[in-house]
Amino acid sequence: MLPISELLLFSLAALGLVVTPGPNMIYLISRSITQGRQAGLVSLAGVLTGFWVHILFVSAGLTAIFLAIPVVYELLRWLGVGYLLYLAWAAIKPGSVSPFEVSKTVEATSTDSAGKLFRMGFLTNVLNPKVAVFYVSFFPQFTRPEYGSLWTQTVQLGITQLFVSATVNLLIVLSAARMARWFQARPGYIRVQKWGVASILMGLAVRMAVDKGK
Secondary structure, eight states, rough: OOOOOHHHHHHHHHHHHSSSSSSSHHHHHHHHHHHHHHHHHHHHHHHHHHHHHHHHHHHHHHHHHHHHHHHHHHHHHHHHHHHHHHHHHHHHHHTOOOOOOOHHOOOOOOOOHHHHHHHHHHHHHHTTTHHHHHHHHHHGGGGGGGGGGGHHHHHHHHHHHHHHHHHHHHHHHHHHHHHHHHHHHHHHHHHHHHHHOOOHHHHHHHHHHHOOOO
């Protein structure tokens, strides 16, 4: 089993993924505002189901790859560093959009059935390259042979990431309209949110660069 300290660090990385603008965030906010909370919750169920596809894929494949080709681990480690730095820059670059600035990202959408909302949420996640890159490049940074089964550790990380994503996205779905109005009236907090996320991501990138892991 992974120690609590590693899970906390991983949770910060997972939090950075969740609050960085992307297809999942924009889709959930748009559905919650235009069709209501119930539509947002159905869409969220589809998104979370999509996460399980990524978890099963990474759990089944990574262990064998790293045991057979150790150099792949190093390549993915530096891919993870670069990806973290990219996310940090994307959060603060000129013209960047916070997920809370929904007035800029939400477009009018038609009313769709629960089945369609679920399918769209599922496909939005499964086909999101940001999620795939996060799973493949970040999971290996937090697993160690001395912690026990690598497969068990990977599943543990997947469940942790799923919990973080579900918690944050649920709060956003339930309060999307109110949060949009709050941040619209306080644009200064948008900048604080952006720099806070960027700082966390840059700190994790430094940690990953200096920690060679296995």
